[in-house]
Each structure stands twice: as structure tokens, then as C-alpha cells.
Amino acid sequence: MATFTSDEKKIIEYAKKAIVKYNKLRKANLGIDTLYAFVMSDGGKIYDGACFETNISHSNICAERHAIANMILKETYKAKVKIVVVADPVPDIQKHSTLPCGTCRHVIREFGGPDTTIICIQYIQRKGDWIFPKIEKHKIKELYPQPYTPVKWD
Numbered sequence: 001m002a003t004f005t006s007d008e009k010k011i012i013e014y015a016k017k018a019i020v021k022y023n024k025l026r027k028a029n030l031g032i033d034t035l036y037a038f039v040m041s042d043g044g045k046i047y048d049g050a051c052f053e054t055n056i057s058h059s060n061i062c063a064e065r066h067a068i069a070n071m072i073l074k075e076t077y078k079a080k081v082k083i084v085v086v087a088d089p090v091p092d093i094q095k096h097s098t099l100p101c102g103t104c105r106h107v108i109r110e111f112g113g114p115d116t117t118i119i120c121i122q123y124i125q126r127k128g129d130w131i132f133p134k135i136e137k138h139k140i141k142e143l144y145p146q147p148y149t150p151v152k153w154d
């Protein structure tokens with residue numbers, strides 16, 4: 001079991017409440033549980049995101065980038081990503097949690113730093129309630145050790 005900092009505990013508790021709130025809202029509107037992401041900025045504020053699915057796959061936006069875009073909207077490009085929570089609905093406990101995709105790993109690294117924390121939460125719907133049986137912790141430098149940097153030619 002991973003150990004968590006006080007900020008990590010804070011965003012995990014926030015995420016659990018928000019997942020239940022959003023899933024109840026979706027359920028009331030005949031929606032299904034979805035993948036959410038929550039981002040804590042270096043200023044300590046938390047931003048929400050959900051995966052945005054369209055009928056053209058390249059128009060889809062992952063929850064992580066949605067949450068980061070919300071951070072940029074409220075705090076401008078000066079904000080940095082300190083912690084990202086990725087919360088994925090699963091039918092049963094999975095051996096491996098869903099990790100951010102390659103594009104999101106890049107964006108998290110670009111708007112965060114090597115030590116930005118990635119917390120993966122598996123959640124399960126049980127009789128109209130939601131439980132959180134597995135939480136993993138990673139650092140973006142482990143998931144994306146050699147970040148892409150656009151080359152500036154002389």
C-alpha cells in the first residue's frame with residue numbers, strides 16, 4: 001500500500017466525493033459511470049475533468065487533459081500540476097489500474113514536473129453506491145522518463 005502526503009490524501013477524499021456526486025447525476029440522466037480525473041495545482045486548488053467522447057475518435061478528450069484545461073482556465077499558464085488523480089470504473093478489482101495515455105503523460109509532464117504524482121483509483125458501483133477498492137501511486141518521471149521537447153533549431 002502506498003503512503004500518501006496530506007495533499008494526496010486531500011485530493012483522494014475530494015475525488016471519492018466528486019465521483020459519487022457525478023455518477024449520481026449521470027445515473028439520474030441515464031448516463032453510465034465514466035473515467036474522471038482530478039488535478040491539484042501548485043496553488044492547492046483542485047479541478048475536475050471527465051473523458052469527453054464524441055463520434056469522431058480524434059475529437060475525444062481524456063479526463064486528465066480536461067481537468068488540466070480547467071486549471072489553466074482558472075489559474076492561467078503559470079499554474080503547475082502537482083497531483084493528478086485518474087479514477088476508472090471497473091466491474092471488479094483489476095490487477096493493473098488504468099494509467100494516463102501517452103498524450104496525457106506528455107501534457108502532465110509539460111504542465112507539471114518530474115515529481116508530479118499520478119494516483120490511480122479503481123471504483124466499483126455496488127447497488128447504487130460506489131466503493132474504492134484499489135488506489136495506486138506513481139510519479140510521472142516513472143511513466144514518462146524522457147519527455148519530448150520540441151527542438152528549436154539555431
Ligand SMILES: [Zn+2]
Pocket residue numbers: 062063064065100101102103104105
Ligand atoms: Zn489521455
